Amino acid sequence: MKPNKFIIEKQVSAFRTDNGLSASEPVTLKSLLLKLNILTVFRPLSDNFSGMCLKDNSGHRFMLINSNQPRGRQHFTIAHELYHLFIEEKPTPHKCNPGYSKNFVEQSADMFASLLLMPESGICQLVPENELKTKSISMATILKLEHYFSVSRSALLYRLLNIGLISESTRSQFAEVGVKNSAKCFGYDTALYEAANEGLVIGDFGEKARNLFDKEKISESHYMELLGKININGTQENENSTRC
Secondary structure, three states: OOOOHHHHHHHHHHHHHHOOOOOOOOOOHHHHHHHOOEEEEEEOOOOOOOEEEEEOOOOOEEEEEEOOOEHHHHHHHHHHHHHHHHOOOOOOOOOEOOOOOOOHHHHHHHHHHHHHHOOHHHHHHHOOHHHHHHOOOOHHHHHHHHHHHOOOHHHHHHHHHHOOOOOHHHHHHHHOOOHHHHHHHOOOOOHHHOEOOOOOEEOOHHHHHHHHHHOOOOOHHHHHHHHHHOOOOOOOOOOOOOOO
């Protein structure tokens, strides 16, 4: 059984509305993670481990993302995990590698991520009218789309294929073009295609630790230990170590 596209589209639409996003605009994921109060940690992981997430009975949410993978890939993984955290009825902790599973739930999460990150209306707004008519998408448009939506070349090409703007043969041809080289030729930064965010932590973990320390619920050493868990050095040279 395959995921129902119409149901996923409805879920994406509701998620966008709930978070104040229009039907066509790109999603700024780091801001969204902060808004949703999802403690998100970026760490180097193995190639077949893109990420994972956890949600407890109190509604606390956690996400782990592989910082060894390119930014565009990380963005898709984050959107994939949002499905598990907010759409899936009874999520269970597991290792995710979006795009490589035949599991129904994982395929649903992949479809959710694709539709969330690359809304059809937003894509059509950016594609020149003559390219929409002929369904002959140029490399210039491909690059504009992937940078506007901050997604990988692979994810974008499959999205364009699924909405009927390119054929499978065209997708294969574009997939063979060197990603970084094509970006450079058109004057784009290559950061989207490179590993990033190692050690980054998004969320209020540090704030909560600080509040506990200020209320004398934990010692200074325990406070420093907690900050160390998110790779933050609480001490500052020539300053009081507790006055950040």
